Amino acid sequence: MAVLDVNAASKKYSIQVEKGLLDRLGALLAAKFRPGSTVVVTDSNVEELYGERIRNSLESGGWQVSLIAVRPGEKSKSAETLLRLYEALIEAGMTRSNLLIAFGGGVVGDLAGFAASTLYRGIPYIQVPTTLLAQIDSSIGGKTAIDLPQGKNLVGSFYHPEAVYIDPELLKTLQPKFFRDGLSEAIKSACIRNEELFELIAEVQGQEDFAVLSEKIILACLTIKRDIVERDERDTGDRLLLNFGHTLGHAVEKYFGFESFSHGEAVAIGMYNITLKSEQWGLTAKGTAERIKSLLVKHQLPYEMPLMDKEIVLKAIGVDKKNTDKKLRLCLIRSIGEGFIRDCDKERIGDLL
Numbered sequence: 001m002a003v004l005d006v007n008a009a010s011k012k013y014s015i016q017v018e019k020g021l022l023d024r025l026g027a028l029l030a031a032k033f034r035p036g037s038t039v040v041v042t043d044s045n046v047e048e049l050y051g052e053r054i055r056n057s058l059e060s061g062g063w064q065v066s067l068i069a070v071r072p073g074e075k076s077k078s079a080e081t082l083l084r085l086y087e088a089l090i091e092a093g094m095t096r097s098n099l100l101i102a103f104g105g106g107v108v109g110d111l112a113g114f115a116a117s118t119l120y121r122g123i124p125y126i127q128v129p130t131t132l133l134a135q136i137d138s139s140i141g142g143k144t145a146i147d148l149p150q151g152k153n154l155v156g157s158f159y160h161p162e163a164v165y166i167d168p169e170l171l172k173t174l175q176p177k178f179f180r181d182g183l184s185e186a187i188k189s190a191c192i193r194n195e196e197l198f199e200l201i202a203e204v205q206g207q208e209d210f211a212v213l214s215e216k217i218i219l220a221c222l223t224i225k226r227d228i229v230e231r232d233e234r235d236t237g238d239r240l241l242l243n244f245g246h247t248l249g250h251a252v253e254k255y256f257g258f259e260s261f262s263h264g265e266a267v268a269i270g271m272y273n274i275t276l277k278s279e280q281w282g283l284t285a286k287g288t289a290e291r292i293k294s295l296l297v298k299h300q301l302p303y304e305m306p307l308m309d310k311e312i313v314l315k316a317i318g319v320d321k322k323n324t325d326k327k328l329r330l331c332l333i334r335s336i337g338e339g340f341i342r343d344c345d346k347e348r349i350g351d352l353l
């Protein structure tokens with residue numbers, strides 16, 4: 001069992017990582033919050049696998065439970081689903097004194113987190129992440145969002161959970177494709193901050209074997225993100241590093257209508273290609289892109305830019321949230337473990353592709 005404290009400027013909370021924690025969730029929550037009615041927001045896959053278990057766990061801790069399940073997948077991070085979720089939450093009797101529980105992957109976490117930050121101008125919520133990506137990245141730091149047709153995460157908020165509860169055993173049922181998405185974000189964290197973590201991820205032979213290293217890798221990623229978020233909660237400086245691979249990645253996701261490439265796959269493509277460019281610009285040590293490519297290939301993640309219309313992609317990059325009116329802000333690495341931010345004139349946007 002491990003507990004990590006997050007001391008962000010606007011909120012202090014803890015992250016508990018423990019195998020088998022789900023069955024004790026109700027009791028753990030009851031030790032921290034006064035038990036009452038709670039609404040679990042999840043997706044239908046997670047509901048089928050773990051709906052009964054989370055309900056039993058919460059009820060045995062004295063909670064009255066309603067459960068709302070959205071459709072699995074990125075398409076649920078939409079304005080339509082969000083509106084339906086508000087309606088369902090109101091229907092379930094949600095008030096500002098009830099706890100919302102985001103129980104699922106990054107899609108559920110981002111969507112339910114945004115609903116929590118806006119319904120009644122804010123209700124408390126906790127994160128119980130169930131995918132590797134959510135356990136190492138999206139459940140902490142308070143970024144919540146939905147997508148717009150114009151791009152990824154364009155409507156959102158910074159709204160931290162009250163607490164995060166991570167049960168690595170839940171990862172056993174994850175489909176390999178989604179397991180790999182999580183590894184992609186773990187590689188990102190290693191690239192910007194921790195070369196040892198990069199080597200550790202290279203030791204992972206596959207999903208079955210991951211259980212041995214899971215707590216070590218999860219904690220290393222959480223520590224990187226926690227430290228960055230504590231220094232820059234609002235994404236104005238250091239936090240931009242967590243966006244390594246995302247400038248191109250988000251553009252790829254959007255280009256294909258959030259359907260052909262998952263977030264983790266798109267980030268994998270983004271990390272390799274931006275590093276290749278950065279080597280050509282003389283900003284990154286030669287051979288770094290090749291090291292990233294080898295690790296991506298080892299974990300069956302894509303690295304090649306798909307065929308796309310350049311102008312459309314550049315337009316998508318132009319609406320990246322990191323940009324200022326005159327500059328593109330790029331997250332690059334000097335070598336594995338050393339991320340940095342570089343501003344570039346918007347007129348030079350074409351150099352990216």
Ligand SMILES: NC(=O)c1ccc[n+]([C@@H]2O[C@H](COP(=O)([O-])OP(=O)(O)OC[C@H]3O[C@@H](n4cnc5c(N)ncnc54)[C@H](O)[C@@H]3O)[C@@H](O)[C@H]2O)c1
Nearest residue numbers: 045072073105106107130131133138143170173174178263
């Ligand atoms: N807020 C942040 O800081 C942040 C960080 C990284 C990514 N994200 C966002 O996260 C999203 C991607 O998250 P994701 O990769 O978790 O995808 P996801 O939430 O779509 O989950 C992937 C799939 O796994 C299924 N699933 C979830 N838990 C499972 C389990 N334990 N066993 C079996 N199946 C399970 C889901 O039903 C879904 O089909 C993207 O929208 C991305 O933008 C946000």
Ligand SMILES: O=C(O)C(=O)C[C@@H](O)[C@H](O)[C@H](O)COP(=O)(O)O
Nearest residue numbers: 137141143152153239242243246321
């Ligand atoms: O927490 C952050 O900050 C990140 O950038 C983490 C990313 O992995 C994540 O995909 C995030 O949602 C991207 O944020 P955005 O501001 O680029 O939408």
Ligand SMILES: [Zn+2]
Nearest residue numbers: 185246263267
């Ligand atoms: Zn990401």
